[in-house]
Amino acid sequence: MEVIxxxxxxxxxxxxxxxxxxxxxxxxxxxxxVANHIPEGVRVFFQSENGIMGAGPAPTEGAEDENLIxxxxxxITAIKGASYFDTCLSFAIIRGGHIDLTVLGALQADQCxxxxxxxxxxxxxxxxxGAMDLVTGSRKVIVAMEHCDRRGNxxxxxxxxxxxxAKNKVNLIVTERAVIxxxxxxxxxxxxxxxYTVEDVISCTDAKLIISENISYF
Amino acid sequence: MVKIISAKEAASLIKSGESIxxxxxxxxxxxxxxxxxxxxxxTSDLEMIVIATDYEDKGVGILVSNKQVSSIKTSHIGTNKAxxxxxxxxxxxxxxxxxxxxxxxxxxxxxxxxxxxxxxxLGTVVAEGKQVIEVDGKEFLLEKPISADFALIRAKKADxxxxxxxxxxxxxxxxxMATAAKITIAExxxxxxxxxxxxxxxVTPGVFxxxxxxxx
Numbered sequence: 386m387e388v389i390x391x392x393x394x395x396x397x398x399x400x401x402x403x404x405x406x407x408x409x410x411x412x413x414x415x416x417x418x419v420a421n422h423i424p425e426g427v428r429v430f431f432q433s434e435n436g437i438m439g440a441g442p443a444p445t446e447g448a449e450d451e452n453l454i455x456x457x458x459x460x461i462t463a464i465k466g467a468s469y470f471d472t473c474l475s476f477a478i479i480r481g482g483h484i485d486l487t488v489l490g491a492l493q494a495d496q497c498x499x500x501x502x503x504x505x506x507x508x509x510x511x512x513x514x515g516a517m518d519l520v521t522g523s524r525k526v527i528v529a530m531e532h533c534d535r536r537g538n539x540x541x542x543x544x545x546x547x548x549x550x551a552k553n554k555v556n557l558i559v560t561e562r563a564v565i566x567x568x569x570x571x572x573x574x575x576x577x578x579x580x581y582t583v584e585d586v587i588s589c590t591d592a593k594l595i596i597s598e599n600i601s602y603f
Numbered sequence: 604m605v606k607i608i609s610a611k612e613a614a615s616l617i618k619s620g621e622s623i624x625x626x627x628x629x630x631x632x633x634x635x636x637x638x639x640x641x642x643x644x645x646t647s648d649l650e651m652i653v654i655a656t657d658y659e660d661k662g663v664g665i666l667v668s669n670k671q672v673s674s675i676k677t678s679h680i681g682t683n684k685a686x687x688x689x690x691x692x693x694x695x696x697x698x699x700x701x702x703x704x705x706x707x708x709x710x711x712x713x714x715x716x717x718x719x720x721x722x723x724x725l726g727t728v729v730a731e732g733k734q735v736i737e738v739d740g741k742e743f744l745l746e747k748p749i750s751a752d753f754a755l756i757r758a759k760k761a762d763x764x765x766x767x768x769x770x771x772x773x774x775x776x777x778x779x780m781a782t783a784a785k786i787t788i789a790e791x792x793x794x795x796x797x798x799x800x801x802x803x804x805x806v807t808p809g810v811f812x813x814x815x816x817x818x819x
Contacts, residue, residue, distance in 0.1 A: 434702065435628045436772045451631065452773035458629040458682065469771055471778045471806075472628070472654065473710050476703030480723060499726075510690070510699070511681025513729075514655070518703035521723045552726030 391531055391561035394578060397422045398603050399488055399529050399559050403429050410434065410479065410519055412489040413457040416529050419488055430464075432484060434475050434515040439467025456515065476515065480522035487523035489516060493545045494528045496592045498555040498567040501547035513550060520551040532560035532589060539591035541565065541572070562586055564603065571595050576603050605765035607815045613788045614640035616814075617753055622650035624709065624749075624780040626756035629655055629682060630662030632773030634755040634790035636819045638665055648673045652709070652751055654702060654776050655679035656686040670694070676749060678702035701729060704746050706779055712748035713782025713811075719746050754784035757818075758807065761791040762800045765809030774806065781811040788814040 396418030403409065403419075407429045411417050420442070423429060431440040433455040440455055441462035449460040463469075470478075478484060491502040500520065503513040520526050533539055541558060558565040563586045564576035574594045577586055579602050587594055614637055617623065627633030641649075642665055649672045656677055657664040666672050668685040674696040680686040689695040700708070707719040720743035724730050734745040756777040758767040767789055769777060781787050789812050 433772070435631075436775050450771065452771045454629065454631050454772055463771070469769075469774055472702070472775045473706040473779045476706055480703050480721065510687065512655075512677065512679040512699045513701050514679040514681075515702040517701040517727065517729065518723045521725075522703075549727045551723075 394561045407485040410487045416488040439464045484523045486525045487519045491528045495545045498553045501545045520554045527557045532562045610636040610640045620648045622751040623753045624652040624751040626777035628775040630657045633662045634757045651675045656683040708749040709783045712750035751784045754780040754787040760793045765812030766805040767807040790816045
């Protein structure tokens with residue numbers, strides 16, 4: 386599957402988790418795809434941690450406002466009813482439990498709901514930005530990522546080996562192959578993407594999976 | 604009482620080795636005229652406090668590229684290769700701090716508090732060497748205040764008493780940093796008479812602002 390197709394599959398499936406009225410923060414990269422697939426009849430407010438609630442789509446060419454960007458540095462618009470605030474208040478919204486759902490990309494996620502997404506020692510050290518606060522404070526955390534890395538290694542592990550973003554905070558993992566819930570008993574495989582079987586998912590996942598009795602396909 | 608000075612005069616107030624918190628995020632809401640003057644002056648060995656080190660050729664990243672910075676407290680350096688390279692070569696000391704924590708550390712300095720208790724970073728490398736304090740059965744990290752010699756901030760408009768308003772997401776860290784340095788310098792697009800900014804609309808009261816610089 387092409388990378389772009391994987392993004393669409395993941396974005397569409399995560400979007401099904403949006404509830405009408407939710408306040409949502411989408412991380413940089415893959416999670417932004419979710420905004421393209423909001424279910425009909427569902428109205429959500431997107432927060433960007435640099436200081437806006439009610440972020441709208443990218444402006445048309447030539448209509449960019451140099452003072453209106455999202456946390457990834459891209460130009461955005463503001464919806465009617467949006468609000469601006471400083472970044473300290475923005476993180477009070479995040480850390481204080483006022484964000485219903487945050488969707489983040491990850492390098493690794495594990496069976497205890499830990500996730501690693503901000504550095505690979507010796508290779509890549511961009512910094513955590515707002516990720517640690519988002520994962521710690523949001524009411525629900527979804528990891529949206531490709532199932533395996535570029536070398537084909539599982540990104541879903543028994544234990545994360547990279548430096549952690551947070552402990553025990555992830556609720557749901559959505560990949561282009563599966564939907565996996567983090568439960569107190571471990572990782573519960575609930576859904577499998579069309580074109581894959583339960584066995585396919587098990588064989589490409591390092592972490593131990595509990596298989597739901599009612600597997601559905603997405 | 605606030606004084607109106609040039610960008611060059613503002614940059615000249617800062618000496619090598621001093622600490623500066625820079626408002627702005629990815630070069631939006633940055634005091635770019637003063638940053639340019641600092642580059643011209645070549646003031647070195649600066650201690651930088653900023654949300655992100657922007658880009659090599661834009662925002663505070665200009666000062667990093669020009670090797671005028673010796674240490675940085677920030678949450679993100681992923682958009683600036685100069686920061687990453689200088690960190691890997693041990694030319695610059697970088698403390699990576701979760702963004703919300705960094706802002707609260709700055710806020711607490713400005714508000715006269717002894718720090719903040721946050722759950723962010725528990726169970727990660729961020730917690731290493733830090734005191735964990737239990738409050739009502741929940742664990743928190745003690746994060747201490749961060750202040751600086753100077754805050755260089757950016758606003759849309761000031762009145763002659765230094766009251767400030769901002770523009771959209773260019774507000775970001777500016778109102779917080781305005782409170783937490785010995786001297787706060789605000790670069791603004793426009794300076795108006797007292798009363799022209801309705802008191803109800805003021806975001807940063809002039810009490811926090813020492814100098815105003817009109818953006819070029």
